[in-house]
Amino acid sequence: MLEVPSKNPDSTCRKRGRELSQLAQDSPERKKACWGILTSQGSWADRSPLHEAASQGRLLALRTLLTQGYHPNIVTIDHVTPLHEACLSDHVACVRSLIHAGANVNATTIDGVTPLYNCSSSGSVSCMELLLLNGAHTHTPQRHLPSALHEACKRGHRLCLELLLSHGADPDYDVSHLGSPLYMACLHQKPACSEILLRRGANVSIGRGSDSPLHVAAGVDDTQQVSLLLEYGADVNLRDDSNRRAAELATPGGKAQELLITSEASPRTLVELCRLLIRNVIGLARLQFFPLLPLPPLLTEYLQHA
Known part of the structure; x- marks a missing residue:
């Protein structure tokens, strides 16, 4: 015994x-x-x-x-x-x-x-x-403590991320020293996690302080994430604490910088602007109900970035 x-x-x-x-x-x-x-x-x-x-x-x-x-x-x-x-x-x-x-x-x-x-x-x-x-x-009351949401984004465990979000985790949950989950996914180059967060309504501009997800994606020269962030309305003119735009942080002559410079020079299409506006009006809490609306499948997919 x-x-x-x-x-x-x-x-x-x-x-x-x-x-x-x-x-x-x-x-x-x-x-x-x-x-x-x-x-x-x-x-x-x-x-x-x-x-x-x-x-x-x-x-x-x-x-x-x-x-x-x-x-x-x-x-x-x-x-x-x-x-x-x-x-x-x-x-x-x-x-x-x-x-x-x-x-x-x-x-x-x-x-x-x-x-x-x-x-x-x-x-x-x-x-x-x-x-x-x-x-x-899904979250602890103290925002300086370790976050399961951020850890899933850091390690690229998208199924864990989806499960946390489906149980009410806030896609914009901020941890003081880490920033937003989207910032974490961009920093560690986990585009699948970034896309899940953005589809669930994560704010494309919230990063860590004035350092946006676009800044960090450009800094690590991640063209895939830069493209994804721009699709969801990231502002190329945002400046970080050092007063730099994302294009200034990208590798000179690299694909990410080229994409950012092209975006700066080209106005958004009406199709893109309409989708962003509709999603903002619908609101974060109701984005999951798009499939339940009496809309043609093509329009539903458009609103969901599918």
Whole structure:
């Protein structure tokens, strides 16, 4: 019979350590790195057997430990719970069992990382869906804390992004040091995520401070995203903190700069202006209802940028 540890759910989770690349290939500590939850030698000493079972996906062992009295919300020094571990490693059955046993789906580490954030980090759509169906919050009240939405955009996990948005996540949710989700997608060159955000009504001009998504897309010379942003009405004349337009940040003579200069010299077509105006009038909250309107399919596709 295993002995139940003396820790309670208010004790604390694993410390941040060295980056994953510093770990030996055959080290048991090797694991996907997530902001705020990094692995290191000596940082797992306070992990319970329940953490281990959840991390490794050993469902039978996990259920046995829960039956023997291990608390589903037991935490380590940095407040990592078994649910954090199961989500980071994409173990759906373990996540389901932990939730059934009473695990807190909105538990946060000392760095503000939630199980939902870990799903975005690992790209686990199934685990994320379970969390959302059981009351996980898409956003935290404090805007400086890690955001599952931004993490999905950073890593290009578009299915996670779509799931978060379908459960009410704000496509313009701003994190003070990161900017908007669209800015994050442009910065990390994830055009599929940018397109999802824009179709769901993300403001094409909101970035990080005065640095717009178009500025950052031009800066990394991402022609595909520059083109996408222009299609959704990005203003080529916006200036950043250094009073520079996007065209001035693009690689001289590159395709992105050429596209921006051409756009500056060419007025928008009436078709483009009408679509932007209609979408603005409809409003962010109602864009999803376009398919329900009694409109010809061609017109619906036009309004949806399909």
